[in-house]
Amino acid sequence: MRKPAYSNKHLTIDERKIIQTGIENRSSKADIARVINKDPSTVAKEVRKHRIFKPRNTYKRPIICIHIRECGKACRGRCARYEEPGCRIRDVSPGACNKCASSTGCHLDKYIYDAEHADKEYRRDLVDFREGINLTTKESDRIGSIIAPLLKKGQSVYQIMAAHKDEIGISERTVYHYIETGVFKSSGIDSFSLKEQVSRKQFRGKYKPRREQTDYSGRRYSDFLRLISDNPDIPVVEMDTVMNSPHGPYIQTFQFNQTKAMIGFLHHEKTSDSMASTLDMLQEKLGSDLFCRLFPVILTDRGSEFEKYGVFESGPGGITRCRLFYCDPMQSSQKPHVENNHNYVRDIIPNGYPLGRITQEDLDVMFSHINSTARKSMADRTPYEMFVFLYGKETADILGINPIERDKVTLKPCLLNHVYKRTNLL
Secondary structure, three states, rough: OOOOOOOOOOOHHHHHHHHHHHHOOOOOOHHHHHOOOOHHHHHHHHHHOOOOOEEOOOOOOOOOOOHHHHHHHHHHOOOOOOOOOHHHHHOOOOOOOOOOOOOOOOOEEEEEEOHHHHHHHHHHHHHHHOOOOOOOOOHHHHHHHHHHHHOOOOOOOHHHHHHHHHHOOOOHHHHHHHHHHHOOOOOOOHHHHHHOOOOOOOOOOOOOOOOOOOOOOOOOHHHHHHHHHHHOOEEEEEEEEEEOOOOOEEEEEEEEEEOEEEEEEEOOOOOOHHHHHHHHHHHHHHHHHHHHOOOEEEEEOOOHHOOOOOHHHEOOOOOOOEEEEEEEOOOOOHHHHHHHHHHHHHOOOOOOOOOOOOOOHHHHHHHHHHOOOOOOHHHEEEEHHHHHHOOOHHHHOOOOOOOHHHOOOOOOOOHHHHHHHHHHOO
């Protein structure tokens, strides 16, 4: 038997309008398929995938089980035998309830096929598939509606998957991947929604290597290790950025590895020029000689805000003031001191707390409390005490580092109560 020669092309908006007209005229899927020169299964999949669900009104008839007469008045809710009546027009052919003559008195859930809505939904799905996401927009919205309220309650992805694994239908690893790549942004979910950013092993060959847009020759982590090997006593400062929203503001942090002291500066732009302006300001306040003693070598990651190494290394007049080195791609663990010290920052400014009304004075207070926290690794000395011992109290004053009595050190959000009250968080 000769196989029909179908067009094998994507459905157009005109063909979808023919499908809608066929449904309204109660034509079968086979008849509609012959008109648009498609296989009947194509029409069936199109209608089932893009029809709009219209739930029934349960006010007067909450129970419509086909066994209700057998159960009698004892039927008060859904039981193991609960089964709703079927409808051939809705469930078999053509698969939607458009202009159904029985629609007014029908007590069943309904499905409506709208050609323009179906075409728009198809176009969105086409974009999603080309972006390499194995979810349609409708599916991502459905999954997002499940996990968004639970993440806001502080639950982890593992907790959510344990309770809704079958309903979500994808693996825990895939959920993390989709959150990190912004698939659920329309549901208000991004990386900052996670209770804790987990570190998962990256298998060889699974992830594509990051393309280097900047020439890091002479400034790679291997170059940094050679420099430290040749000059073991040279002070190293680790630099990073803390943020609670990709739209800012941003906190640029510096960790002095010799003393474990940390300072931070507020920025409203995440650019190299904005971040380098902090070094310009510090060089002016400290003087070139003291600045070069404090910041001879800076180690940071390959974030876009640090990629213009020239504006960091050269001060006013083009004179070199420091050396800048970069960690390997996706290896922030190569600057562990600043990463670990961020735990103190997160104790005071948790993820999700807005930074829009925080000031530089607030940051100075916060880092003063952090720097006044005794460390076991320094024989119960504080970073402030070590910094003052090496560089003097005057230098600490210039950097905004002040001593806090040990019993008055606060590492909780209540330290910045005045900020959170202004943003209605308390």
